[in-house]
Amino acid sequence: MFLLLQANTTELYSLRDLMLIAPELILxxxxxVALVMEVVxxxxxxxxxxxxxxxxxxxxxxxxASLYFANRDLFPLDGFYGMLRIDGFAILFxxxxxxxxxxxxxxxxxxxxxxxxxxxxxxxxxxxxTVGMMFLACGFDLISLYISLELMALTFYxxxxxxxxxKRSNEAAxxxxxxxxxxxxxxxxGMSLLYGVAGSTNLGEIGRSIGVALQPSVNELGMMTSGIPxxxxxxxxxxxxxxxxxxxxxxxxxxMWAPDAYEGAPxxxxxxxxxxxxxxxxxxxxxxxxxxxGGLRGTALDWAPLVAIVAAxxxxxxxxxxxxxxNSKRLLAYSSxxxxxxxxxxxxxxxxxxxxxxxxxxxxxxxxxxxxxxIIISLRRRxxxxxxxxxxxxLAQKAPGMAAMMAIFMLSLGGLPATGGFIGKYFLFGGLLxxxxxxxxxxxxxxxxxxxxxxxxxxxxxxxxxxxxxxxxRVADDRPLALSPALRAALVVSLIGVIIIGxxxxxxxxxxxxxxxxxxxxxxxxx
Amino acid sequence: xxxxxxxxxxxxxxxxxxxxAWDGIKQPDLSKFLVIAALLxxxxxxxxxxxxxxxxxxxxxxxxxxxxxxxxxxxxxYLFNTGSPNAIAGQVFTVFIIVVAAAEAAxxxxxVIALYRNRETIWVDEIDLLKW
Numbered sequence: 001m002f003l004l005l006q007a008n009t010t011e012l013y014s015l016r017d018l019m020l021i022a023p024e025l026i027l028x029x030x031x032x033v034a035l036v037m038e039v040v041x042x043x044x045x046x047x048x049x050x051x052x053x054x055x056x057x058x059x060x061x062x063x064x065a066s067l068y069f070a071n072r073d074l075f076p077l078d079g080f081y082g083m084l085r086i087d088g089f090a091i092l093f094x095x096x097x098x099x100x101x102x103x104x105x106x107x108x109x110x111x112x113x114x115x116x117x118x119x120x121x122x123x124x125x126x127x128x129x130t131v132g133m134m135f136l137a138c139g140f141d142l143i144s145l146y147i148s149l150e151l152m153a154l155t156f157y158x159x160x161x162x163x164x165x166x167k168r169s170n171e172a173a174x175x176x177x178x179x180x181x182x183x184x185x186x187x188x189x190g191m192s193l194l195y196g197v198a199g200s201t202n203l204g205e206i207g208r209s210i211g212v213a214l215q216p217s218v219n220e221l222g223m224m225t226s227g228i229p230x231x232x233x234x235x236x237x238x239x240x241x242x243x244x245x246x247x248x249x250x251x252x253x254x255x256m257w258a259p260d261a262y263e264g265a266p267x268x269x270x271x272x273x274x275x276x277x278x279x280x281x282x283x284x285x286x287x288x289x290x291x292x293x294g295g296l297r298g299t300a301l302d303w304a305p306l307v308a309i310v311a312a313x314x315x316x317x318x319x320x321x322x323x324x325x326x327n328s329k330r331l332l333a334y335s336s337x338x339x340x341x342x343x344x345x346x347x348x349x350x351x352x353x354x355x356x357x358x359x360x361x362x363x364x365x366x367x368x369x370x371x372x373x374x375i376i377i378s379l380r381r382r383x384x385x386x387x388x389x390x391x392x393x394x395l396a397q398k399a400p401g402m403a404a405m406m407a408i409f410m411l412s413l414g415g416l417p418a419t420g421g422f423i424g425k426y427f428l429f430g431g432l433l434x435x436x437x438x439x440x441x442x443x444x445x446x447x448x449x450x451x452x453x454x455x456x457x458x459x460x461x462x463x464x465x466x467x468x469x470x471x472x473x474r475v476a477d478d479r480p481l482a483l484s485p486a487l488r489a490a491l492v493v494s495l496i497g498v499i500i501i502g503x504x505x506x507x508x509x510x511x512x513x514x515x516x517x518x519x520x521x522x523x524x525x526x527x
Numbered sequence: 528x529x530x531x532x533x534x535x536x537x538x539x540x541x542x543x544x545x546x547x548a549w550d551g552i553k554q555p556d557l558s559k560f561l562v563i564a565a566l567l568x569x570x571x572x573x574x575x576x577x578x579x580x581x582x583x584x585x586x587x588x589x590x591x592x593x594x595x596x597x598x599x600x601x602x603x604x605y606l607f608n609t610g611s612p613n614a615i616a617g618q619v620f621t622v623f624i625i626v627v628a629a630a631e632a633a634x635x636x637x638x639v640i641a642l643y644r645n646r647e648t649i650w651v652d653e654i655d656l657l658k659w
Contacts, residue, residue: 185592185594
């Protein structure tokens, strides 16, 4: 009897499968423990939960590293009957999410103290959101991708509404929730059409059967078919999928939720939303569009022009709308919209340059954006929200170190050479040029030129922060900033990351190249 | 796989010619489910865009989810008839969607209550602190 049971369980899922998701399992268990800690600990000691969350993220990172070093020659590894695929792509994105989550927890502690909302479940929610993101990076089946997307999105709705006495937080959560649920519905409709066309929910099988459907072949009646009867269904599915995903990454026709949600949400949540959630949505986007729909490139149903147009408009609108903003969280929200446009360029390029650019840019973006929001958090105190651009006035005299950090983050967001942001943009634009040369199509060059012109515009509003900090008139508020050790550590870590990637990017590029190549090769082989 | 795709193509070509209206009602084919799902989807999208009450917008979103559910079930049944090994995946997906939709409803209504406590309105026109 026991033997039979054992045989059955090994049949259903093996220990090896569980080892593949060890980092996520650690985070899930620790998230549940954090929920219990909230009940057990008195309010004064709620910070212990934060430190516990940091430790659990560290454990998950260690387990991720050991997973990588134990299996790096075996990638890609499939687990749970093709539900998950662990490869270099997944490992890289998971590392980005863990870095983002750790920095977010570190910058959250002081903010929640000021708001009087220091609750343990906040950290549990951050951990659960991270679990969702990590499964998004390694999901290889529409079902697992949808579940992990919703796990991430649902926890973020709650996080945005976390300061529940704050009217702006309520309103931001409401808008984010309605539009997020709406976009999930559209995405799901696209997935259902894709399932109908391909007859499978596995991304690899979808890719294969769409490739078959589009190949010219002779059917039973002796007529030439080139998948034409299925073409409207595929087209509708691709459009619905793209619309849903454009919502999630806040690309332009579907971007209006982002400024509202970013402005109203508690600042650390905004930081996590603009980095972790966005990176995870890009992971989902890349997975679906290279593994399942990669075969459509170069056919009549090529999605690259659609993505290129959306990227071009996104860059334009994001940058120009940011110019007039007075609220710094809202300004950074528009900046994050334009950055989504830049990252989309890597998908349009679709070569190894572009993919390296996407990964490095998302990593640097996580560091510099959480850093910038960390500075905004340090301005917050009882009675002063500190999220106006003019609240930074006089920061250079009051706290020269903080002002210098903010200046570096801003220049890096703009993409000044010798900062991390430049390396990411260099690879994204370089990928476009390479693709244009390969396909001998001029619109790739025009797209790159367009992006570069708009980057110049973006310097206007990034430099505005620096101008206000260094040249602005000194405001009445000259009390020193109250920094917590965790916030300071997070800022320093972000700064070091941005500078190291900017000055000595070679190890990161090598790592990204080594880990991303299989994905690119797979997508190319298909074509 | 190729077999399934060609069947899908052939079925669409022959059914509309041969079957009478009454046959179609007695044994509806795939296309009718797809049309109903598409109608549900459109009604849902229009509801989200046009209505001004948060609860009604939320109900419209549920309609969109159910359109996807209906698609999954119809395709699953169709794949089962064609002998595809993956036919059950659509039904599994639907169960997951229903569960997630329930969780989403709980969170959404929680947010609505938090909003109503502070603002005493559930009309989206009056929720306008954050703009531009």
